[in-house]
Amino acid sequence: MPMTESILVVEDEEKIARLLQIELECEGYQVSIAGSGPGGLEMYQEQQPGLLLLDVMLPGFSGIELLRRIRASDAHTPVLLLTAKSSVEDKVSGLDLGANDYITKPFQIEEVLARVRAALRLAASRRTAETDREPDSWLRAEDLELNEATREVIRAGRSIELTPREFDLLVYLLKNKRQVLNREQIMSAVWGYDYYGDTNVVDVYIRYVRKKIALDNGSELIHTVRGIGYVLKDNP
Template sequence: MNKESVLIVEDEEKILRLLELELEIEGYQVGKAMDGKEALEAYQSRKWDLILLDVMLPGISGIELLRKIRTKNNFTPVILLTAKGSVEDKVSGLDLGANDYITKPFQIEELLARIRAVLRMRPAAPSMEAEIGGWLNTADLKVNVKTREVIRGDSHIELTPKEYDLLLYLLKNKRQVLSRDQILGAVWGYDFQGETNVVDVYIRYVRKKLEYGFETPLIHTVRGVGYVMKDAK
């Protein structure tokens, strides 16, 4: 039995109770909240391994709650529970850093599989160096995993949440060649249903912000495989 903790944020009582029972049967520690304000308090009260977040909530919406979470925490996985056809919510959630989404009504077996997949792919804990100073670096690039600051040389670089997620994943795995599928799974989540070239598009976005005006490229293309982050050494 696993001891991982899941916070369920859902305003429909029957769905909330069903999810609570199923997750407890699977061995998860479960917390629950029925509106955005209650969810924010529950989120701040302890560390959670995963959050199941309904988009349509009274008070603070699920998308706004996700935005608040991601301004302070880039590591806790979030799976959105979305209404059928709510494409805008799915896109907004993924752009804000949701790891995955599932559309209502859903099969509980599929949701449990997605939870397991997201937990397997969650970001590794920061290294001891990062825990002490908050910084990860390569060459003249520094990323603060606590404040989300990105600095190259003397320049502060502004990234969107998804661009930051991509950069952080490359940096945590620097000098390792990562396939597009690996990047897609880690940054966009299990069974992403967007454009298949999304990795290449976002690599271009990050390269433009990270490398324009600098002599040394940091993100390198490995033809036929994917990408690797390394300095010139």
């Protein structure tokens, strides 16, 4: 982990923000703190940090709104949500807007540090893959086409909009076409090896991607293998 990796903490509770700053700086990160949605957006734009720790409940505007504004122009910088909400639905809604992971309050600082390391490692590996990749490379299955470099997804000539997480999931399925993948494999590859979340999140995102790439004739590319997981394959 580079000693100069920068992290922006957007948290209005001063004690929590200070605790995170102290612990992260002890790990060698450079840490900045903002206490509101507008303040976080301004610091993000000025500093372009390597990772954001983002509280959901913020003055000015919410962490979810800040996340939405960041993801409008930046699909790659890791964002970890800090939230007091614990239901799967609330967590999935944040992830669906482009967050890389969530951390439920109250948290153990060791968990925060582990998730930060995992998110930064995953981001670094993706940057390396993008550097090594041919700029015009496409992944295909039947009439579905995906370009990793331009992040285009097309099926039967129709452009499809995916969130960053949905895109990563579809890339992994296409790269492992015809291979049956269990939920743990998918979660490790798409969410990161140190991800602590419930594997039910995989099922939710499979549904999202299936719906978005579906055709009116009902032709399915992503198939459920009962008791195991999922496989993407051409239809016979």
